[in-house]
Amino acid sequence: MASENPPAGTPLAERASFADSKGKGVDMSEDQTSGGVEDAQTDGAAYRTGASMLRDSEYTVNVQLSDLQADPNNPLYSIKSFEELGLDEAVLRGLREMRFSRPSKIQERALPLLMANPPQNMIGQSQSGTGKTAAFVLNVLSRLDVSPGMINVPQALILAPSRELARQIVGVIQVMGSFIEGLKIATLVPMESNRNQPVEASLVVGTPGTVQDFIRKRLFNTQHVKVLVLDEADNMLDQQGLGDQCIRMKSSLPKTTQIVLFSATFPDSVVRYAHKFAPNANQLTLKHEELTVEGIKQLYLDCDSTEHKYEILVKFYGLLTIGSSIIFVKTRASAAEIERRMIDEGHTVVSLTGGVDGQKRDEVIDSFRKGTAKVLITTNVLARGIDVQTVSMVINYDIPELHAPDAGERVADPQTYLHRIGRTGRFGRVGVAVSFVSNKEEWTMLMDIQKYFGTDIMRVDSRDWDEVEDVVKKVIKPSAK
Incomplete structure (x- = not known):
């Protein structure tokens, strides 16, 4: 699998010029093999049909x-x-x-x-x-x-x-x-x-x-x-x-x-x-370039595969709990699987997707607001509008994309990216948005998002964990209470 993708840590320019692979690259979601439309649906994703808080002086x-x-x-x-x-x-x-x-x-x-x-x-x-x-x-x-x-x-x-x-x-x-x-x-x-x-x-x-x-x-x-x-x-x-x-x-x-x-x-x-x-x-x-939130540090990490994504996420756990964090995934099944694996390994996380009943959803979001739960795994159903001021980090475990089942290629969704990362950096606070990239398609979508907003998404070498921790802690520790 790794041979079909650029090596982990490959710089942005090299990944952008990586030769088109003959295969489909890493399968982003093993739960798509379950067959059912409900299981594989992109929960809350915008359709291709057209589909925080900034320092006030910056726009x-x-x-x-x-x-x-x-x-x-x-x-x-x-x-x-x-x-x-x-x-x-x-x-x-x-x-x-x-x-x-x-x-x-x-x-x-x-x-x-x-x-x-x-x-x-x-x-x-x-x-x-x-x-x-x-x-x-x-x-x-x-x-x-x-x-x-x-x-x-x-x-x-x-x-x-x-x-x-x-x-x-x-x-x-x-x-x-x-x-x-x-x-x-x-x-x-x-x-x-x-x-x-x-x-x-x-x-x-x-x-x-x-x-x-x-x-x-x-x-x-x-x-x-x-x-x-x-x-x-x-x-x-x-x-x-x-x-x-x-x-x-x-x-x-x-x-x-x-x-x-x-x-x-x-x-x-x-x-x-x-x-x-x-x-x-x-x-x-507002102009596209003025939409991204000034107080949010945007990063990306290269991963070798879908499994490597999960391993990096687990390593992130100590950083995720400095404040509160939201992990965005593509499907309901992915959210449930990541929650199950992390809990089995002794980590405290909760998940919320459109498939959860109303009372349970209320309990989960209320516990997250109160800080009882500090790590929330969710889909695009919570990408918009939710304001939890203690959120210091957002993880794009899956790059947001438009729901385009008939398209020949995956299409980035800049609007959803903006809404997702806007869950941190609220009311002038600082925050970190980290995107995981594990194949060329994901890299291309992230590059399209970067171009759309005219912003810089900083590469951090996933092989150098000391650097990852240093960059993230410099941003979120001063804002954590």
Whole structure:
């Protein structure tokens, strides 16, 4: 097997010019031999159809207004403090509770546009961890009527692609809205016990399929919904099934509903579709080169084979537990197998994939947030939006790729790479993202990702473990608490 690949530790330039192998290279996933589509599925992978926190001073938010005659640099379209927005004191108290002293760059530009009256649609893009969740939650809370006659009437709907992200958004709302008298929140996610009860809350957070199910059963009255938010919007509009559900949902809302789309990434093909979904929207964008997070040290290690990947991962365990770490793999079966092997060898790890039932998923993510479990193995189902501030390292055990079953070659997925590594380096902290490369196809995909973002992914020689430890510890030890 090793003869079909460059030797371990081969420099970037040499690997890039490595002659095309006659075979298929190392089989990346032994679980694909199990035969079943469910077993081999790329859990949470984006389809090929188009599919943290940065130091605030390192990027520029570009604003394109729906009113092309207006000047986006007008002071009316920017703020320097939350007080300038004329917020209710209860909301300001919630912001102080969250320790928001001043708006981030995305909030400076997004909030005046989001909260303008009459409401305007928005398509907003910013790096992971720059406060986009707080921005759309602030807008939603400011538009709710929580008078006695309206507290049980749904007035805002926030959609997220996963159960975990929906629960996390609810957590943000609960803190920011903790001083709002009469605020009621409904969480509509898969595998909950309230599937046959009518929605009686002013704010609804959920996943597209479950929310659509409530609407279909006439358990969710959408006649008074003022705001629809899609978090990780590119993923939902681009993914097969979710996009159709979002369209059906939107068609059930009043024509005057404000449509807000937020994500760290918006591929060009999705942007075109997003403008149809949210017509006449104000748009906030960043360049590809400004999307990667400054505080994240990006590395890669060469591995001889799939088994060598696992051996390197086990050697990494001591570094993984300095803070908290997330290991991203391609399939559910891979996650289960790595978890089993590491536990058998005496290591403490947990795994979470789309195949796990709801209550178990909640228990796993909650234990990870609390630090009871420090190493989490997962698929792309947790690549987006999840904010656990103690995460100091992300491992790309498998390079993220687009789900392209009919393609002749494997295709890199830069957007998912960005979302994955954005699980570390949150709120200005530092972090490390390490990618494992074991064959030419993986190397080519990583090189494509590097080129897309115009960034440098540093090679560390996997044969020199002292160097690996030195590089990683220099980054994560100062940030570990």
